Amino acid sequence: MELLNNWKLMLLLCLTLGLAPYFPEPHLWGKIKWVAGGATGMAFMDWFDLLLHGTPFLLLLRAVIIKIRTPKQ
Numbered sequence: 001m002e003l004l005n006n007w008k009l010m011l012l013l014c015l016t017l018g019l020a021p022y023f024p025e026p027h028l029w030g031k032i033k034w035v036a037g038g039a040t041g042m043a044f045m046d047w048f049d050l051l052l053h054g055t056p057f058l059l060l061l062r063a064v065i066i067k068i069r070t071p072k073q
Helices: 007-018 027-036 044-069
Strands: none
16 A cells, blocks of 8 residues: 555656656547547547556545645654
């Protein structure tokens, strides 16, 4: 569980898996724009791809919230 709470590791995952491939635009950004545009033509594979590239960002958000909420000892 400590591995999932490590915000530095999650940030590294966001910068590598979350945004790759980087050109012509980050992959996750393209998927988010597609969904915001109505998601017309998105197949199951596209939704799965969005989940795969978005998971590191969700884990990073979770780790940061845990880091903020835990009292200092």
